[in-house]
Amino acid sequence: MENLLKRKLRIGIAACQFGSKVRYNGKGIDLTQCLGRDRGQFIWTPVCPEIMSGMGVPRASIKLSGGNGFDFWEGKATIKNKDGENKAEMVRKGALACLETLERANIDAYIFMEGSPSCGVYRTSLKNQRLGNPPGVFGALLLNKDIFLISSIDLQSPIRWWDWKRRLVAFTWVKEQEITSKEALKEIWDKIKYVLYELHEEETIKVKNKLHEILKEETPIYDEFENIKKEILILLRKPAELENIKQHLWKNYVDFKKKEGIEVDNILEPHILRNMTHVAEELLGVEKEAKKANLFFRSSPINYKPDR
Template sequence: MADKNQVIVTEKIVIGISACSMGCPVRYDGKGTDSITILGREKTDFIWVPVCPECMAGLGVPRESVHLSGGDGTAVWLKEATVKNRKGIEVVEALKLGCHACLDTLKRAKVSAFIYRDGSPSCGVYRTSMRSQKRGNPPGVFGSLLLEQGYFLIPADDLQSPIKWWDWRRRLLAFHWLSTVRIETLGDIHAVWYKLKFLCQELDNEYARRLGRTIASLDKRLPEGFIEQFRKELLQLLRKPSNLKRITQSLWKNYAHYRKATGKKIDEINSPEFQRNVTTIAKELVKMERSAVEDQILFGTSPVVYRDEHRLRALREKKEEQG
């Protein structure tokens, strides 16, 4: 693990998703929105697990829409708020059962991330609608469970923006890898930090510098609980979205490093002053990721990538042929 390449994940990550965001017509009005076809071929890089807590509550399609009453989804679990339908009938107990049925499904499928429909009183995480208010208190009833379980949570609307999706995907891959990678010794900590530090610096420079100094001052006898805390804090940081300015700065910094290390130019990557839209920037980032894998250079801003086993083998064979 002490090598200086990208981390390549070859198993498909399992992602849970609000079923209506996968185009399933399960909403109260019998509609659904397909948010993932836009990913094109990349859709097949993941295994999808659609769930609908309102359907699993037995509320049926079509049904009366439901709303939170008296507080958010967490308050519902604490019995301080309730859920009613448009006719004022309480559906809270059925919905709780539906949420637990969905959660069981996600656990059985070994899901580590979830794409949620924000705004829903059930699946919403950072927005929910309440009666008489356009924006209610988040999260929704199922959203509250997802937060509590520590899933990596992605809003379905962000899949429509190539740059936002790119940002979510690279952090998801890093999150997935960090959740499972073996960390037992100081050497393991150094190796993990080497892979993730550039991304962490982009997400929160001050925190990352502080952590870097702490790691540098460690000796072989690690303080008790340090490894667990290290992993927990980094996982938390990886949940945090970046922004366009920081992403483009990182792209350029990494591209400069790539050129220095390989002596190569990548034609598709434009100079910083070139005016381009976010779709073009997202394409440049994907190109940079691919070139880094081919040339075995760590692209610190996207340190963990997914490659299908067959594609990876073909790439390695081609490299060997080229000597």
């Protein structure tokens, strides 16, 4: 079982964050430019539910009323524009058309724009720090489909993007593993557990205890293997605390240096003050060495080398 992912990942993205000027006011920004060379490592599918609804650009801004996006799909909330016109049917059709496109594109993750009544997941308003009625109409559809969701704001932060990418790669790798034996399950766990401890120690200990019980059983129970896999996937969706990334970087680098005999310049001990962009560069430095010969680096356990 190689710690390697070669398939080029497919990412859906809110079109207004991919440079399309499709927002109600005719604006849009290309945040994928912040990713530098990483941009070419993915296949992108930009979609805009409000454009697919047929409302056009420019258009009057819309607002959810009477509940959130989940309520909307149950018919308990509605969408009106600034002029008081009911746009529920158009928005419903636009959201479903985009979901259909993303399903056809077979996406591995979706980058959403926070603050929109359509695409927002944790906020549907950007005004005065208010949350609005999250999730938005399209956001609710994405949550129901259990899609790996990334906020577009995090594309602007090298350390946040690094965290998303390593977790997405590990998530996809775990998802694609067929677990046909206890040994295979143990092998997956041994590769991924360091990231899980970094993300959520308490939850990871619970999963580890369950895993140990399963490994003790004489006859393999495949449903239980799948349950552990599901729990690992849930944990991998959780963003890491920045301080934890820094602390684990040092421990994991020391382990890498000892096992592989490779030293990487400029990796600093956790107590040395530096900004998180520097920490991201340190992580990328070790990752690069690990990738060259497909070595194992605990912070970023699956090497991503997409085919061209």
